[in-house]
Amino acid sequence: MMQASPRLALPIKCVVDAEGKLMAADAAVRRLHFGNGGVEGGTIAVPGLLELASLCWRTGLKFERTVHVADKEHDLELWVEAEKRENLVNLSIIGWQERASAPRASSPIRSPELGITQRTNLPVMYLNGTGLILRADPVLLGIFSTDCIATPFGQHFRLTDETVDIAGLLRANDVPGRTKIEHIGSQTRHDVLVDAIKSDDDHLLGARLVFLTDEAEASKAEVEEAPSPPSHPGLGLGRHFATAVRQPLGRILANAETIGSELNGPILEQYSSYAKDIASAARHLAELVSDLEDLDAIDKPDFKVAQEPVEFGDIAKRVAGLLALKAADHQIELSVPDPEIRCHAMGEFRRVLQIVLNLVGNAIRYSPGGSTVTIVIDPSDCSISVIDQGAGVAEEDRERIFTKFERLGRSGDGGSGLGLYISRKLARAMRGDLTVTAADGGGAKFTLRLPSANN
Amino acid sequence: MLDAATASANDAQMLCEDIAQQLFPRAQRAPSEAILASTRLILQNLVQAIEAKLGISSDVATPLSWDMLSRSGLLREAALLEFALARMAEHHISQRLETGGAAFLTQLPNRLLESDDPLVAECGRKLLIAQNAAQIRSPESFLRQLPADVLHLLVWRVVAVFQMDGSRSAGNLIASGNQLLATHDEAAALHATAAKLVYFLPEEERGSLLNPKDCGLALYASGLAHDYRLPHDRILRFIDEQDVAPLLLMLRGRGHEAQAALAIVQHLRGRRSDDHLLPDLLVQYEALDPEAARSEVFGWRLAAAPVWKAG
Numbered sequence: 050m051m052q053a054s055p056r057l058a059l060p061i062k063c064v065v066d067a068e069g070k071l072m073a074a075d076a077a078v079r080r081l082h083f084g085n086g087g088v089e090g091g092t093i094a095v096p097g098l099l100e101l102a103s104l105c106w107r108t109g110l111k112f113e114r115t116v117h118v119a120d121k122e123h124d125l126e127l128w129v130e131a132e133k134r135e136n137l138v139n140l141s142i143i144g145w146q147e148r149a150s151a152p153r154a155s156s157p158i159r160s161p162e163l164g165i166t167q168r169t170n171l172p173v174m175y176l177n178g179t180g181l182i183l184r185a186d187p188v189l190l191g192i193f194s195t196d197c198i199a200t201p202f203g204q205h206f207r208l209t210d211e212t213v214d215i216a217g218l219l220r221a222n223d224v225p226g227r228t229k230i231e232h233i234g235s236q237t238r239h240d241v242l243v244d245a246i247k248s249d250d251d252h253l254l255g256a257r258l259v260f261l262t263d264e265a266e267a268s269k270a271e272v273e274e275a276p277s278p279p280s281h282p283g284l285g286l287g288r289h290f291a292t293a294v295r296q297p298l299g300r301i302l303a304n305a306e307t308i309g310s311e312l313n314g315p316i317l318e319q320y321s322s323y324a325k326d327i328a329s330a331a332r333h334l335a336e337l338v339s340d341l342e343d344l345d346a347i348d349k350p351d352f353k354v355a356q357e358p359v360e361f362g363d364i365a366k367r368v369a370g371l372l373a374l375k376a377a378d379h380q381i382e383l384s385v386p387d388p389e390i391r392c393h394a395m396g397e398f399r400r401v402l403q404i405v406l407n408l409v410g411n412a413i414r415y416s417p418g419g420s421t422v423t424i425v426i427d428p429s430d431c432s433i434s435v436i437d438q439g440a441g442v443a444e445e446d447r448e449r450i451f452t453k454f455e456r457l458g459r460s461g462d463g464g465s466g467l468g469l470y471i472s473r474k475l476a477r478a479m480r481g482d483l484t485v486t487a488a489d490g491g492g493a494k495f496t497l498r499l500p501s502a503n504n
Numbered sequence: 505m506l507d508a509a510t511a512s513a514n515d516a517q518m519l520c521e522d523i524a525q526q527l528f529p530r531a532q533r534a535p536s537e538a539i540l541a542s543t544r545l546i547l548q549n550l551v552q553a554i555e556a557k558l559g560i561s562s563d564v565a566t567p568l569s570w571d572m573l574s575r576s577g578l579l580r581e582a583a584l585l586e587f588a589l590a591r592m593a594e595h596h597i598s599q600r601l602e603t604g605g606a607a608f609l610t611q612l613p614n615r616l617l618e619s620d621d622p623l624v625a626e627c628g629r630k631l632l633i634a635q636n637a638a639q640i641r642s643p644e645s646f647l648r649q650l651p652a653d654v655l656h657l658l659v660w661r662v663v664a665v666f667q668m669d670g671s672r673s674a675g676n677l678i679a680s681g682n683q684l685l686a687t688h689d690e691a692a693a694l695h696a697t698a699a700k701l702v703y704f705l706p707e708e709e710r711g712s713l714l715n716p717k718d719c720g721l722a723l724y725a726s727g728l729a730h731d732y733r734l735p736h737d738r739i740l741r742f743i744d745e746q747d748v749a750p751l752l753l754m755l756r757g758r759g760h761e762a763q764a765a766l767a768i769v770q771h772l773r774g775r776r777s778d779d780h781l782l783p784d785l786l787v788q789y790e791a792l793d794p795e796a797a798r799s800e801v802f803g804w805r806l807a808a809a810p811v812w813k814a815g
Contacts, residue, residue, distance in 0.1 A: 054706075054707075055703060055704060056623065056704055104653055108652065108653055108656040108685070109685070110652040110653070110656060110685055110688070110690070111652070111690075111691075112652060112653075112690065113690065113691045113696065113700070114696075114699075115699065115703060115730075117733060126703070126730075128700070128703050128704070144703055144704060146703070175608070175609065177609055177614050177617070178609075179618070181614075181617060183608060183609065183614055183632060184608060184632070184635070184636055185636060186639075187639055187640040187641070187642075190636055190637070190640060191640075195633050195636050195637045196633075198629075198632050198633040198636045199617060199628070199629035199632045199633060246609055248610075254609045254610060255609040357673075360671070363671050367568075398671075398672070399559075399560070399561035402561075403561075
C-alpha cells in the first residue's frame, strides 16, 4: 500500500503567490504541475497544493498537513508544510508517498495482560519501563503541566531522601510501596503509592503512581514546617492552586448539572434534587476559589490594574443583563440608569465590571422580595452607586464590612466575606474608592468612585 | 424603537429558517437533548477561551459574545459542529477504553519514544503530550485542538462582535486576535500529531495500526483516516455512532475477518443495547467483498469534505 519510507532527505520546495501562481518550484513539483496541464508562471495545477497555499495566504497561519495528488500511475500523498512570508506562500514537501488502493491484510496482535486493572479516584501518573512519564491525570497536569510528558520522571521529581532515582528502581524491578516524592520545580512534596505494572511473564512494563496528597495539602504542610514567613502578604496558595481545584470542581459541577437536568434520561425526583444541591455547592466552592485567587493576587505588592476608559452606563447595562435572571428569581426589580447618562472613568474594564457585579449580586441576595435594586450614575462625582431596600448597614459596621472574611453575623447564604474586601482593594488599586452609606428611605448605598477619564 | 423594529423584521426571516430546519430535518436521526447540550457546551467553551485570550473576562458561564454569535448564525459552521461532535465521541470512546487499565504502556506511542528515527521518536513524544493535554477538557484544551483555519474563522467572528459592541478598542482586539492566532500551533493538536506519526511510521510498525489495542485510539483513528482519506474527526464519530455499520464497512475494507472485526468493535464501542443485532450483521459482513466495501467507504470522502457557510 505504501512505500517503506515517505520521508525525503531534502524537502521539495515551491513558492506560490497571492493568486495561486507558481513562482518557483523544484523539479518534482514542476513535473506534477506540467503533467496536470499547468503552464509556466500560471496557477499551480496541483489542486491540493493550491488549496493549502490559498488557505495559508488567506489566514496568514502556518499549516502542516497531508495533500493528496492524482499522479499518472499512482495517487500521491504528500506531507506539506505551508508558511506565508511577505506576499508569498512557501510550500515545503517533507514526505512523499505513493498510494495504491489495495487494503492491508489483518493481523490481530495480542496485547499483554497488565498487572493493574483497578481504578481509583485519586490522581494517577504512569511511567513506562524506562522511567519516562507517559500519562498523568488532568489534575496533575494542572500542577506539573504537560511539559513533563514523555520526559524522565527523575528530571521532575526526586525521592525525599535524594539517594535513589525512581527510574533506577524500576529498572532494578525493586519498586517501593508508599513513598514521598518532591517536585523539583515547585519543591512541593507528595505522598505517592507506587505499583509495578508487569506482563504475564513477569516483565516490568512500567509503574503507576497514585498521588495520595495534593499540592494544597502539601503547601499547608510546608507552611507549617517553614521557619520563615512568606515573602509577600498573599495567601501563598501557589500559582497552580486555582487551576488544580477548579478542574475537579468543574467536573463535579458538570456531572451534577447533567444528572440534575436529566439529560441522559429520567431519574427519581429526589436524586435530581440531590444533584442540584451538589451543583449548587460546587458553584459556591468555585466562587470561593475565584475569591481566594483574587485575594492572593491583590494582596501581592506587585498587583497592578490596567488604566483604560470605562463607561459606567455600559457597565450598568451589562451587569443588569447578567443578573436579570437572578433578580427575577428573588422577585427583585433591577432599575438601571437612563441610557442617556454617560460617565467615563479610568480603570480596568473587567475589574470595574467585577466590582459592580459583586455589589448588585449582594444587593439582590440581601434584599427582601418585591423590593427594587437601583443602579445610579453620577457624572459630576464620576461614581456609580448600587442602592437597595434591605436592612442597611449600621454606621459602626460601615468600615468593618470591607474587612477580610467579615460577614456581619450572617452565615449560610453562600457568601464568603471576601467580595467587598476584594472590591474595595480593586477600587483603590484603580486610584478610586468604594464606600457605603445609608440610602434615602432605608437600605444601603454602595458607591464606587474612580478618576474621571475627562481629566 | 428603531432597533426593536429592525430586530423583529430580521427575526421574521430567521423564524422561517428555524421552522424549516425543524419541519424538514435532513439527518435520519433527530439529535438528542444530551447531544445538543454537550455541543452547546463545547462551543461555549471555545468562545469563552477565545474571549479570555482577547482579554475579555466574564464572571458568568455564558460567553459575552454568545448571544450575538448564536443568533446571527455565525456558529452554524459544519466544521465547527463536527469538531464539537467529534470531541464528544472521543470522550465517550476514551472513557470506555480507560476501564481497560494501563494498556497504553505497551502501545505504539510508548514504543516509538525509543525509535532510532529522531523524527518518529519526536512525533511519539508530541503525540503523548497531545493525548495528555486533550484529556483535560477545559476551554483552553478545546481551543488547542482546533484546526488553525477553524480557529481563524472563529476568532475574527468573536472580535467582530466586540467591535460592533463598541465597548473595547478595536486596535487592542485585533492585536489580541493576531497574537492568539500567531501562538496557536495546529501541529500540536492530537489529530495532527497522530496524523504525522501515521504518515511517517516505519513499515515494520504499520501492522500495529490495524488493532486499537496495540496503537491506542488516536493512532487507530488516524490510521483509518489515512487509509480512507477521511477526516480524523469523522472517523471518531463513526466509531461512536449508535449504528455500527460504518465502522464494520471500514473494517471489511481493511480485510479483517469477522471475528477480528467483532473484537475491534467490542473493544472500541463496549456493550451496546443493540448488540443482539451483531450476529446477523456479521453474517452480512462475511458475505461482503472487501474491495466493494473499500470503494464504498472511499465514496464517503465527498460527504466528509468541509463546507463553509461563509468567510
